Amino acid sequence: MTVQISTATAHRRLSAPVRTDLAIGAGLLALAIVAPFVIDSKYLIGQLILAMFWAGIAVQWNLLFGYAGVFSLAQMALFAVGGYGTAMLSIYLGFNIWLAIASGAVLATVFSMLVGLACLRLQGVYVALLTFAIANVVYFLIMTDTACFRMQGTTCLQFSGGAAGFSRFGDFGMRQLLRGNWVMGNYGVVLVGFVLTMLASWIIIHSPMGLAFRALRDNQPYAIARGINRFHTQLLVFGISAFFTGLMGGLYAAHFQAIGPSIFSLSTLLFIMAIAVVGGVGTFWGPVVGTVVLMVTDEIMRDMGQFRTLGLGLLIAFFVVALPGGIVGQVAALRARRHARKQGV
Amino acid sequence: MDIFFAVLVSGLTNGALYALATLGLSLAWGSMGMLNMAHGAMLALGGYMVFTTATTLGLPLWAGMVAAAAAGAAFGALLYLLVVRPLLKHGGRGFETSVMIATVGVSIALQNALLLYYGGQPLRQPFAVSGAISWGKGVMPMLNVTIVVVSLAVMAVMGLLISRTRMGRAIRATAQNREAALLMGVPVERTYLQVLGLSGALAGICGVLLSAVTQLSPTLGADPMLKAFIMCVVAGLGNLPGAVIAAFGLAMIEAVVQFNFGARWGFPVLLLLVIAILIWRPNGLFGRVQIRRM
Numbered sequence: 001m002t003v004q005i006s007t008a009t010a011h012r013r014l015s016a017p018v019r020t021d022l023a024i025g026a027g028l029l030a031l032a033i034v035a036p037f038v039i040d041s042k043y044l045i046g047q048l049i050l051a052m053f054w055a056g057i058a059v060q061w062n063l064l065f066g067y068a069g070v071f072s073l074a075q076m077a078l079f080a081v082g083g084y085g086t087a088m089l090s091i092y093l094g095f096n097i098w099l100a101i102a103s104g105a106v107l108a109t110v111f112s113m114l115v116g117l118a119c120l121r122l123q124g125v126y127v128a129l130l131t132f133a134i135a136n137v138v139y140f141l142i143m144t145d146t147a148c149f150r151m152q153g154t155t156c157l158q159f160s161g162g163a164a165g166f167s168r169f170g171d172f173g174m175r176q177l178l179r180g181n182w183v184m185g186n187y188g189v190v191l192v193g194f195v196l197t198m199l200a201s202w203i204i205i206h207s208p209m210g211l212a213f214r215a216l217r218d219n220q221p222y223a224i225a226r227g228i229n230r231f232h233t234q235l236l237v238f239g240i241s242a243f244f245t246g247l248m249g250g251l252y253a254a255h256f257q258a259i260g261p262s263i264f265s266l267s268t269l270l271f272i273m274a275i276a277v278v279g280g281v282g283t284f285w286g287p288v289v290g291t292v293v294l295m296v297t298d299e300i301m302r303d304m305g306q307f308r309t310l311g312l313g314l315l316i317a318f319f320v321v322a323l324p325g326g327i328v329g330q331v332a333a334l335r336a337r338r339h340a341r342k343q344g345v
Numbered sequence: 346m347d348i349f350f351a352v353l354v355s356g357l358t359n360g361a362l363y364a365l366a367t368l369g370l371s372l373a374w375g376s377m378g379m380l381n382m383a384h385g386a387m388l389a390l391g392g393y394m395v396f397t398t399a400t401t402l403g404l405p406l407w408a409g410m411v412a413a414a415a416a417g418a419a420f421g422a423l424l425y426l427l428v429v430r431p432l433l434k435h436g437g438r439g440f441e442t443s444v445m446i447a448t449v450g451v452s453i454a455l456q457n458a459l460l461l462y463y464g465g466q467p468l469r470q471p472f473a474v475s476g477a478i479s480w481g482k483g484v485m486p487m488l489n490v491t492i493v494v495v496s497l498a499v500m501a502v503m504g505l506l507i508s509r510t511r512m513g514r515a516i517r518a519t520a521q522n523r524e525a526a527l528l529m530g531v532p533v534e535r536t537y538l539q540v541l542g543l544s545g546a547l548a549g550i551c552g553v554l555l556s557a558v559t560q561l562s563p564t565l566g567a568d569p570m571l572k573a574f575i576m577c578v579v580a581g582l583g584n585l586p587g588a589v590i591a592a593f594g595l596a597m598i599e600a601v602v603q604f605n606f607g608a609r610w611g612f613p614v615l616l617l618l619v620i621a622i623l624i625w626r627p628n629g630l631f632g633r634v635q636i637r638r639m
Contacts, residue, residue, distance in 0.1 A: 266567075313452070
């Protein structure tokens with residue numbers, strides 16, 4: 001009875017934020033659709049595509065960590081499973097690239113279920129440590145794979161691609177379709193994937209299931225006492241987040257026509273975490289804001305070359321210490337304070 | 346029989362190194378619930394410190410050792426003052442995760458700073474001991490003997506510090522119950538500072554010993570840190586004697602697997618074992634009920 005009342009009031013209260021989200025989303029989408037027709041430089045469009053990949057992973061990580069409270073460090077590994085799955089299915093089994101991308105996303109989900117079954121019985125930092133270790137083991141096994149699986153000309157290729165990874169397994173077919181403008185075609189495909197990712201995470205956050213895992217994050221004993229099964233709920237979120245992360249991974253592999261073990265590197269994971277932390281963990285638009293800020297900062301720091309990673313590391317530490325809510329969290333807090341002051345007067 | 350000794354030597358040496366790394370991590374976790382992801386970078390810092398003092402400045406080795414420990418301790422203290430203390434002030438909620446993310450950032454920054462200063466090429470470290478002890482058919486290089494002996498000595502000193510001194514009592518009291526310790530007049534902030542200082546000094550020493558068997562590179566601490574993490578987890582985070590036992594035990598198992606199935610399977614098998622143990626006992630082998638900062 002009380003549960004029904006509280007969800008009903010929650011829905012009524014949410015209607016204003018829903019409108020805001022919708023307006024922001026529509027505005028961003030319009031901008032994103034116009035962008036490739038206005039921007040002339042291929043490099044910039046390429047960077048936009050890259051930004052959508054990073055933002056897509058960060059959104060999913062944020063769903064997992066910021067909303068559901070599962071501190072997983074295997075996000076890049078799931079992304080890699082999607083990408084590797086796409087590459088390996090199209091090379092070994094001759095899958096069509098679209099089918100391979102979809103299957104890659106499913107593979108990532110299956111992998112995440114296995115990881116989740118092993119890790120999610122534990123809590124907090126234990127989950128972080130185990131997922132981190134598992135991601136590292138997968139990376140290590142790929143890097144040290146030297147056994148010949150097939151020959152291409154005179155070079156010996158490993159089953160897992162080894163240290164070199166895979167390349168030339170097919171693309172979106174935009175080169176035949178649009179010729180010189182193929183980047184715009186790729187941009188469109190990745191944009192569709194990114195919008196799907198955003199929509200899915202928005203729907204989940206605002207569904208009853210979203211309420212359930214936010215309740216688990218905020219007050220676990222109470223949520224469990226109300227009949228929410230922690231293990232099942234978290235496993236479900238883990239799987240959903242893995243599906244879309246894997247999807248982004250497949251799109252990434254098809255866009256670059258290459259996937260290699262460097263995707264596992266700690267600095268990539270760090271970049272994703274930085275995006276979420278700078279933008280605001282547990283806020284819906286945080287990862288998008290974070291991506292914009294970090295991509296621009298990265299572009300500026302490119303001139304400083306070697307100090308880039310150093311700067312990124314310090315930036316993360318600074319944001320965690322000084323602005324724990326991230327940019328979006330800070331803005332929301334400021335607005336709330338102003339609102340309170342206005343009402344007080 | 347030769348293989349048996351080779352495995353034994355390798356397991357003992359790695360076990361000693363892992364135990365030192367694990368001890369430093371476990372100390373910080375046990376007392377303040379902080380997982381220090383920068384620990385690996387601090388190992389590298391120690392290794393490079395002994396290179397600077399002994400090779401570049403030409404000071405004796407023991408001075409290099411002291412410098413490494415001092416540099417580690419100083420970095421640990423700095424980490425506490427600049428990162429951990431402000432985070433603790435925000436309140437306990439989310440501390441465990443935010444400190445982890447922040448220290449990942451610090452770790453990347455420190456590794457990169459080492460890379461920029463010393464360059465990327467692997468360096469040879471001056472800490473070396475020649476000769477070997479033979480015992481029957483088994484041969485143990487003096488270097489490995491030294492590593493094991495130094496590690497055990499450092500662990501013994503740590504044990505005495507924790508169990509016998511005033512500082513150790515304060516550390517244990519804070520770990521058991523922060524509020525109660527605070528009310529009893531234990532200077533909790535200073536205790537935390539000491540804990541991270543000690544943990545840093547351990548990392549420095551461990552880095553010196555570690556780089557003696559491998560080579561100096563900014564990422565040299567990454568692999569041992571990862572293994573130290575899972576050893577901490579197996580033992581139950583924050584349990585110091587358990588951490589040491591787990592370190593030696595797992596290092597032995599790793600050595601056996603590596604000799605029998607090849608080097609690349611050592612870590613995966615270890616991880617599977619750890620996951621199995623955790624499903625059986627979610628708080629680790631020797632874990633008591635987890636301490637939670639509220």
